[in-house]
Amino acid sequence: xxxxxxxxxxxxxxxxxxxxxxxxxxxxxxxxxxxxxxxxxxxxxxxxxxxxxxxxxxxxxxxxxxxxxxxxxxxxxxxxxxxxxxxxxxxxxxxxxxxxxxxxxxxxxxxxxxxxxxxxxxxxxxxxxxxxxxxxxxxxxxxxxxxxxxxxxxxxxxxxxxxxxxxxxxxxxxxxxxxxxxxxxxxxxxxxxxxxxxxxxxxxxxxxxxxxxxxxxxxxxxxxxxxxxxxxxxxxxxxxxxxxxxxxxxxxxxxxxxxxxxxxxxxxxxxxxxxxx
Amino acid sequence: xxxxxxxxxxxxxxxxxxxxxxxxxxxxxxxxxxxxxxxxxxxxxxxxxxxxxxxxxxxxxxxxxxxxxxxxxxxxxxxxxxxxxxxxxxxxxxxxxxxxxxxxxxxxxxxxxxxxxxxxxxxxxxxxxxxxxxxxxxxxxxxxxxxxxxxxxxxxxxxxxxxxxxxxxxxxxxxxxxxxxxxxxxxxxxxxxxxxxxxxxxxxxxxxxxxxxxxxxxxxxxxxxxxxxxxxxxxxxxxxxxxxxxxxxxxxxxxxxxxxxxxxxxxxxxxxxxxxx
DNA sequence: TCAAAAGTGTTGGGAGTACACCCATGA
DNA sequence: TCATGGGTGTACTCCCAACACTTTTGA
Numbered sequence: 001x002x003x004x005x006x007x008x009x010x011x012x013x014x015x016x017x018x019x020x021x022x023x024x025x026x027x028x029x030x031x032x033x034x035x036x037x038x039x040x041x042x043x044x045x046x047x048x049x050x051x052x053x054x055x056x057x058x059x060x061x062x063x064x065x066x067x068x069x070x071x072x073x074x075x076x077x078x079x080x081x082x083x084x085x086x087x088x089x090x091x092x093x094x095x096x097x098x099x100x101x102x103x104x105x106x107x108x109x110x111x112x113x114x115x116x117x118x119x120x121x122x123x124x125x126x127x128x129x130x131x132x133x134x135x136x137x138x139x140x141x142x143x144x145x146x147x148x149x150x151x152x153x154x155x156x157x158x159x160x161x162x163x164x165x166x167x168x169x170x171x172x173x174x175x176x177x178x179x180x181x182x183x184x185x186x187x188x189x190x191x192x193x194x195x196x197x198x199x200x201x202x203x204x205x206x207x208x209x210x211x212x213x214x215x216x217x218x219x220x221x222x223x224x225x226x227x228x229x230x231x232x233x234x235x236x237x238x239x240x241x242x243x244x245x246x247x248x249x250x251x252x253x254x255x256x257x258x259x260x261x262x263x264x265x266x267x268x269x270x271x272x273x274x275x276x277x
Numbered sequence: 278x279x280x281x282x283x284x285x286x287x288x289x290x291x292x293x294x295x296x297x298x299x300x301x302x303x304x305x306x307x308x309x310x311x312x313x314x315x316x317x318x319x320x321x322x323x324x325x326x327x328x329x330x331x332x333x334x335x336x337x338x339x340x341x342x343x344x345x346x347x348x349x350x351x352x353x354x355x356x357x358x359x360x361x362x363x364x365x366x367x368x369x370x371x372x373x374x375x376x377x378x379x380x381x382x383x384x385x386x387x388x389x390x391x392x393x394x395x396x397x398x399x400x401x402x403x404x405x406x407x408x409x410x411x412x413x414x415x416x417x418x419x420x421x422x423x424x425x426x427x428x429x430x431x432x433x434x435x436x437x438x439x440x441x442x443x444x445x446x447x448x449x450x451x452x453x454x455x456x457x458x459x460x461x462x463x464x465x466x467x468x469x470x471x472x473x474x475x476x477x478x479x480x481x482x483x484x485x486x487x488x489x490x491x492x493x494x495x496x497x498x499x500x501x502x503x504x505x506x507x508x509x510x511x512x513x514x515x516x517x518x519x520x521x522x523x524x525x526x527x528x529x530x531x532x533x534x535x536x537x538x539x540x541x542x543x544x545x546x547x548x549x550x551x552x553x554x
Numbered sequence: 555t556c557a558a559a560a561g562t563g564t565t566g567g568g569a570g571t572a573c574a575c576c577c578a579t580g581a
Numbered sequence: 582t583c584a585t586g587g588g589t590g591t592a593c594t595c596c597c598a599a600c601a602c603t604t605t606t607g608a
Contacts, residue, residue, distance in 0.1 A: 022351035074299035074391035103380045114351035160584035162362040174488040263559040319585045540586045541578035
């Protein structure tokens, strides 16, 4: 290997042109929780997970939906800064929970040039959103995992229903990592179906050992509402007493009550800010 | 947003030059387990985690150690293919456990140009390695986590000792994600200290809910050896009966025995290949 | 009055913790 | 013989699942 004794000498020899034609993008899975109004005045609203999609108008993906994203400007920003910029543009919010998910990079991912994309998961409280950006829309998520590791995801924004099917193939017997194979996906651009699936699974896993739910909750909430969010993300019914015990030390009861619901009113709780353990 | 009606029109307008000057690299944390010979003939060899480092001879990082890695060729390979190529070069092995870790991208990471680096963790059984590549060396890892979230990592290859100190700062109260701040690091290039820390933590976490250990084990091993590997990775002593119960359904007893150790001989076990649960 | 959700107590089983104990070996 | 690790049984604790039960409300 050649040795260099000074910076000038090194830079003269170093040829980044060799590696040009590479772009990076950032894709963000913005997740929130929405409520479907119930017809029965007694029943509580049904909770749904929802994600934000934007419509592409430019050529290669005309009329396809895709995750909010954008190209990285290598001269000025980090991937995370780029993601925050995109989030600000799409939601007009700055203080959003953001976590790097995975870097996807199939060679033929983008027909224009070689693109490597780092995906992020963002969790937001929909109530804080003031405005909708044009061309963007919230889709309710229905997640059906069948026994043979085939996952159906249905997205619905009221006007349009998007269906996709992905097969999960365990990469190695020794691990929990899956390769995602798209079985059916007509409406989402790029590999965004895979980003959605891996992001949703990440949230589901993290629900049990972190407090990330509270990023999707308003400041005050009833335990029933919180439980519903858990239930819709985990996709299973939880038992009330068990649930209350588990989250007891994460929340604090306030003096406020939620009334007018056709049944016994409930105390409003709040995320316990000053916990130390 | 401008609309395009054909691919030609689109490509004419699309200008990737705007985003050039971006390179990607792959860095791999290759982890294995080594044994330190014991002086006492009765005692079993002490197990250590060890990682592979390579010496840089080129200018900006002369005399620094760094993780095996290389530039991505955007025209021909995916990140994972690139990682496998590097692994083949450094270890001459092809069937290695490989898992994407995280994408690091501080703007000033590399003084030459903007570089985004996706890191991987690879687990190998050192016994399978036939040859050492020049300029590469295995370092035993000592990992000391103090109460105030400051981590000391000491690497030792017999000739040289590398010390580094990193502070972990929780990114958000609601999550388990940390920002890593380098407190002290004189001998490792780039941000490889952070890659090492996050990789080691990843392995530690996954030990409990996956079977990744077996990627670092030879085909036949005693339960005592396996337990030692768990103990060195988790950095705590485990109780024999508990350990045996927990891993009982992951391994199968063979007819082979390990003798000549100055104590009761032990059965050799093997990873149970055909488990279904 | 009553359906619906809020909220609490009690019990049982399964998993992990701790410890006690015996076995087999080679120098 | 004995230090050392191999290997097994058992009792105890704690968490969580499951269920039973009471409370409170608005139409």
